Amino acid sequence: MVKTIKNKEKPGQSRADTSVASNSAVMEFAADEPLKLDCGKEISPLKIAYQTYGTLNEARSNAILVCHALTGDQHVASEHPETGRPGWWTAMIGPGKSVDTDRYFVICSNVIGGCMGSTGPSTINSDTGTPYGLQLPVITIADMVRAQAMLLGKLEIPDLFCVIGGSMGGMQVLQWAVDYPDRVFAAVPIATAARHTSQNIAFHEVGRQAIMADNDWLGGDYLKHETNPRKGLAVARMTAHITYLSGEALHQKFGRNLQNRAALTYGFDADFQVESYLRYQGSTFVDRFDANSYLYMTRAMDYFDLAGDHGGILANAFKGTFARFCIVSFTSDWLFPTQGNREIVHALNAVGANVSFVEVETDKGHDSFLLDTPEMFATISGFMSAAARKRGLD
Amino acid sequence: MVKTIKNKEKPGQSRADTSVASNSAVMEFAADEPLKLDCGKEISPLKIAYQTYGTLNEARSNAILVCHALTGDQHVASEHPETGRPGWWTAMIGPGKSVDTDRYFVICSNVIGGCMGSTGPSTINSDTGTPYGLQLPVITIADMVRAQAMLLGKLEIPDLFCVIGGSMGGMQVLQWAVDYPDRVFAAVPIATAARHTSQNIAFHEVGRQAIMADNDWLGGDYLKHETNPRKGLAVARMTAHITYLSGEALHQKFGRNLQNRAALTYGFDADFQVESYLRYQGSTFVDRFDANSYLYMTRAMDYFDLAGDHGGILANAFKGTFARFCIVSFTSDWLFPTQGNREIVHALNAVGANVSFVEVETDKGHDSFLLDTPEMFATISGFMSAAARKRGLD
Numbered sequence: 001m002v003k004t005i006k007n008k009e010k011p012g013q014s015r016a017d018t019s020v021a022s023n024s025a026v027m028e029f030a031a032d033e034p035l036k037l038d039c040g041k042e043i044s045p046l047k048i049a050y051q052t053y054g055t056l057n058e059a060r061s062n063a064i065l066v067c068h069a070l071t072g073d074q075h076v077a078s079e080h081p082e083t084g085r086p087g088w089w090t091a092m093i094g095p096g097k098s099v100d101t102d103r104y105f106v107i108c109s110n111v112i113g114g115c116m117g118s119t120g121p122s123t124i125n126s127d128t129g130t131p132y133g134l135q136l137p138v139i140t141i142a143d144m145v146r147a148q149a150m151l152l153g154k155l156e157i158p159d160l161f162c163v164i165g166g167s168m169g170g171m172q173v174l175q176w177a178v179d180y181p182d183r184v185f186a187a188v189p190i191a192t193a194a195r196h197t198s199q200n201i202a203f204h205e206v207g208r209q210a211i212m213a214d215n216d217w218l219g220g221d222y223l224k225h226e227t228n229p230r231k232g233l234a235v236a237r238m239t240a241h242i243t244y245l246s247g248e249a250l251h252q253k254f255g256r257n258l259q260n261r262a263a264l265t266y267g268f269d270a271d272f273q274v275e276s277y278l279r280y281q282g283s284t285f286v287d288r289f290d291a292n293s294y295l296y297m298t299r300a301m302d303y304f305d306l307a308g309d310h311g312g313i314l315a316n317a318f319k320g321t322f323a324r325f326c327i328v329s330f331t332s333d334w335l336f337p338t339q340g341n342r343e344i345v346h347a348l349n350a351v352g353a354n355v356s357f358v359e360v361e362t363d364k365g366h367d368s369f370l371l372d373t374p375e376m377f378a379t380i381s382g383f384m385s386a387a388a389r390k391r392g393l394d
Numbered sequence: 395m396v397k398t399i400k401n402k403e404k405p406g407q408s409r410a411d412t413s414v415a416s417n418s419a420v421m422e423f424a425a426d427e428p429l430k431l432d433c434g435k436e437i438s439p440l441k442i443a444y445q446t447y448g449t450l451n452e453a454r455s456n457a458i459l460v461c462h463a464l465t466g467d468q469h470v471a472s473e474h475p476e477t478g479r480p481g482w483w484t485a486m487i488g489p490g491k492s493v494d495t496d497r498y499f500v501i502c503s504n505v506i507g508g509c510m511g512s513t514g515p516s517t518i519n520s521d522t523g524t525p526y527g528l529q530l531p532v533i534t535i536a537d538m539v540r541a542q543a544m545l546l547g548k549l550e551i552p553d554l555f556c557v558i559g560g561s562m563g564g565m566q567v568l569q570w571a572v573d574y575p576d577r578v579f580a581a582v583p584i585a586t587a588a589r590h591t592s593q594n595i596a597f598h599e600v601g602r603q604a605i606m607a608d609n610d611w612l613g614g615d616y617l618k619h620e621t622n623p624r625k626g627l628a629v630a631r632m633t634a635h636i637t638y639l640s641g642e643a644l645h646q647k648f649g650r651n652l653q654n655r656a657a658l659t660y661g662f663d664a665d666f667q668v669e670s671y672l673r674y675q676g677s678t679f680v681d682r683f684d685a686n687s688y689l690y691m692t693r694a695m696d697y698f699d700l701a702g703d704h705g706g707i708l709a710n711a712f713k714g715t716f717a718r719f720c721i722v723s724f725t726s727d728w729l730f731p732t733q734g735n736r737e738i739v740h741a742l743n744a745v746g747a748n749v750s751f752v753e754v755e756t757d758k759g760h761d762s763f764l765l766d767t768p769e770m771f772a773t774i775s776g777f778m779s780a781a782a783r784k785r786g787l788d
Contacts, residue, residue: 039660138660198644198668199636205669206632208662209676213625215609231607238600239633242593247728250592256699264697266433266532268602268689272696274592275599282603295662302666303658305650334641334728 023081024049024074024110024117027154035112035119035147041137045126048151049117050109053077053093054101056157062393063157064099065148066108067165067172070240070297071289073116074108077101082288091372098380103393104161111172112147113139113296121292122223134220139296141168141304145175149183159183161391162384166190166369167336168297171304174317174344178306181320186387188380190328191369193340194314194347195305200335203243204298207236211291220292233291234282241281246332246365250274307347314347324354324390326383328376330368331361356383417475418443418468418504418511421548429506429513429541435531439520442545443511444503447471447487448495450551456787457551458493459542460502461559461566464634464691465683467510468502471495476682485766492775497787498555505566506541507533507690515686516617528614533690535562535698539569543577553577555785556778560584560763561730562691565698568711568738572700575714580781582774584722585763587734588708588741589699594729597637598692601630605685614686627685628676635675640726640759644668701741708741718748718784720777722770724762725755750777 027048029035034044051074056063066076066089073080077087077094093099093106110118113136125132152160163176163184170192177187196204211217214232218225242250254274258264261271270276307314325348329341338359348355360375362368369376388394421442423429428438445468450457460470460483467474471481471488487493487500504512507530519526546554557570557578564586571581590598605611608626612619636644648668652658655665664670704710719742723735732753742749754769756762763770782788 134662138662195650197641198648198650198666199639199641201650201666202632202636202644202668202672205664205666205672206629206636209625209632209673210604210607210629212662213604213629214607231603235600235604235607235629238596238603242596242600245593247591247593247731250596254592256589256592256595256702268528268532268606268693270599272592272595272599274596278596278599279603299662308650337641 024051026050026117027151029150033150035143035150037137037143038140039137043112043119043137046112046147046150047117047119047123048109048112048147050074050107050151051076051078053106054104056105057393060157061159061161061391062104063152063160064104064106064162064164065152065160065176066093066099066106067148067163067169068108068111069165069167069169070301071237071285071294072169073114074110075116076108077106080288083284088370091370092377092380098377098384099164100384103388107152107155107157109148109151111139111144111297113144113293113300115290115293118147120290121220121296122290131223133223133292134295136292136296138303139300141171141175141300142179144300145172145179148172148176149180160185161393162186162188162387164188164190164380167192167366168301170336171301174306177321177323177325178317181322184321184323185391186326186383187323188326188328188383189341189344190376191330191333191336191341191366193336194307194317194344196302197340201302203239204302206239208295208298210235210239211294214291217291220295222291228286229291230286233286233289233294234279236294237285237289238278238282241278243335244365244367246334246363248332248363249365252363314343315350318348318351318353321348321351321353324387325356326380327355327357328369328379329357329359330364330366330373331359332363333366333368335366418445420444420511421545423544427544429537429544431531431537432534433531437506437513437531440506440541440544441511441513441517442503442506442541444468444501444545445470445472447500448498450499451787454551455553455555455785456498457546457554458498458500458556458558459546459554459570460487460493460500461542461557461563461570462502462505463559463561463563464695465631465679465688466563467508468504469510470502471500474682477678482764485764486771486774492771492778493558494778497782501546501549501551503542503545505533505538505691507538507687507694509684509687512541514684515614515690516684525617527617527686528689530686530690532697533694535565535569535694536573538694539566539573542566542570543574554579555787556580556582556781558582558584558774561586561760562695564730565695568700571715571717571719572711575716578715578717579785580720580777581717582720582722582777583735583738584770585724585727585730585735585760587730588701588711588738590696591734595696597633598696600633601692602689604629604633605688608685611685614689616685622680623685624680627680627683627688628673630688631679631683632672632676635672637729638759638761640728640757642726642757643759646757647671708737709744712742712745712747715742715745715747718781719750720774721749721751722763722773723751723753724758724760724767725753726757727760727762729760
């Protein structure tokens with residue numbers, strides 16, 4: 001739990017306001033400052049909602065960008081305005097934590113395509129006066145990163161001491177190092193990969209089909225009709241949630257334990273704790289997440305293929321990087337296995353980059369990056385301190 | 395491909411007819427011969443649809459019962475009457491195959507709760523004149539096996555030379571050895587477990603929720619209203635299908651290959667081959683399978699826990715068995731991993747049973763038991779021949 005967050009006055013906020021919905025600062029970009037997308041289209045006007053923690057130093061050299069995962073948001077280290085729950089990375093970020101807000105200025109923005117204040121499918125399309133829905137162009141990881149770079153430009157932060165994130169956040173970290181090699185001093189991609197695998201795409205496709213199968217989805221126009229594909233989104237979340245945990249973690253947490261009953265009921269209610277847990281995960285998720293955003297986020301991940309963008313050779317993607325890397329994977333992560341992280345290490349080694357790599361032994365699966373994982377904290381603390389010394393941030 | 399199947403006159407067929415729907419023999423049990431279920435209820439009248447291959451010898455000692463998996467049926471080695479495709483285990487069963495129909499009399503019945511001619515949720519409930527739907531009591535693996543034993547009684551087959559099956563079929567094999575220890579000479583459970591794990595239950599629950607979320611499911615009464623929860627059932631199948639394959643198998647088969655297009659479309663169509671493949675798997679499945687049956691089959695597997703039924707000690711379940719066992723698992727099967735198969739071996743060792751165990755090296759995942767897996771065929775051929783000699787079937 002973070003008790004005291006320094007929400008100091010933010011630099012470069014001339015055109016930022018505070019969104020009631022997301023309780024965040026929002027940077028607005030006018031029609032003459034469009035976001036250019038990989039698909040060839042543009043988004044304008046553009047909004048980026050963000051949170052900051054800690055204080056930017058005078059040299060503007062202590063900024064850390066945190067990149068959030070698929071269903072994450074900018075509320076990394078402070079209370080979520082809708083759920084009232086602590087920020088999703090309070091274990092990692094705060095005063096005295098591995099990402100120490102007493103030393104660094106931490107920024108996290110809601111990704112483009114998201115649903116917590118940045119432009120996404122639920123945003124009103126100024127051309128039509130109604131929510132974008134599927135009229136929003138498909139977003140890529142590189143588009144998300146380009147938007148973050150635009151935000152940092154407005155905040156007058158020329159370069160980043162560090163970019164850090166797990167899962168889809170880790171993809172953004174890698175993309176930062178590739179697309180802005182001279183603006184990243186240190187990069188910490190966690191539990192991620194340089195491309196989405198066939199199995200990853202398959203699970204995402206199931207989630208999307210579940211959403212689209214819901215009669216209330218209405219071709220993506222549910223907001224116009226004041227409906228919500230709750231059931232489909234819940235099924236999508238349930239499927240994905242299984243992939244975030246290891247079989248061993250589920251076994252230890254639930255086994256075959258029954259839910260508030262002494263015996264099997266011979267029916268289709270949630271007899272087992274794991275069923276009840278999944279239903280709960282599904283039902284709470286739909287209260288805080290937009291179904292179309294789920295489609296856009298999963299598609300962005302599916303499309304991610306750094307090697308594919310560089311002639312099929314991953315090392316080529318990293319040729320220009322100056323960043324030092326700290327790569328972390330988890331033994332029981334079967335969604336983003338160590339092997340995929342190791343491929344990144346090999347590619348970085350091939351271009352002579354400065355890389356440290358730690359595979360953390362844990363049975364908690366992919367979600368380990370969000371959990372109390374001491375070896376991860378120790379690894380990142382050590383890496384941060386060393387990088388800060390190199391950067392002259394002592 | 396099995397070219398010639400000897401569909402000889404079947405013994406004990408006094409009350410059997412041929413179902414048009416399943417193109418199979420159907421054994422009917424009258425109201426005074428109910429199937430007693432684990433839940434305490436009964437089903438009557440009862441129908442069991444089945445296929446046979448090969449010839450029962452005079453001593454009636456060469457019968458092999460094949461137990462099918464979740465979405466399987468009795469058409470193991472002959473054309474499926476609805477899809478026109480070859481039987482699902484023609485690689486294993488036929489003249490000269492590992493399960494040699496020139497030597498053995500092979501029986502396979504559609505499980506209770508299924509949708510290929512045996513009593514299931516789509517069967518007309520004689521009490522109401524409408525399909526059972528969710529009025530059918532929940533079925534267990536032991537109930538399926540009890541029904542098979544009733545069928546064998548009618549066929550005047552006192553005991554089985556062998557019971558064989560994979561996945562849910564393997565569960566039935568284990569249940570046979572436990573419940574009818576003196577009627578099983580040899581048992582071949584493949585790619586299975588003595589209990590469904592928390593992760594297994596979780597994936598099944600997602601599938602059920604997908605079906606129940608479909609507006610056309612109508613509380614299970616869709617047949618009465620001439621609808622069909624096709625979308626929900628397709629999503630359930632897609633999810634399950636991913637678990638039947640290994641990540642490596644998906645990678646080798648599809649990788650990130652695009653489907654009939656040169657570049658990403660920046661949309662939500664099936665850009666990737668794996669998406670197109672999954673959608674096809676979903677859409678063809680709904681043409682041949684009943685959504686409520688899917689609920690019942692998955693529930694039966696979830697409830698399966700042989701140790702739980704015997705004081706928590708798996709060895710106790712096998713105390714009375716006389717069968718010799720051949721247990722087969724696959725290295726890349728993450729749904730029913732080798733570890734679960736090994737627990738069965740340990741339990742059988744603890745009661746001094748005759749067990750051989752082979753872990754087959756393959757990257758094809760759980761579905762390996764249905765595929766051309768030479769090491770599995772060789773293992774089972776050898777085991778069958780040795781068991782046949784012991785049984786005096788030379």
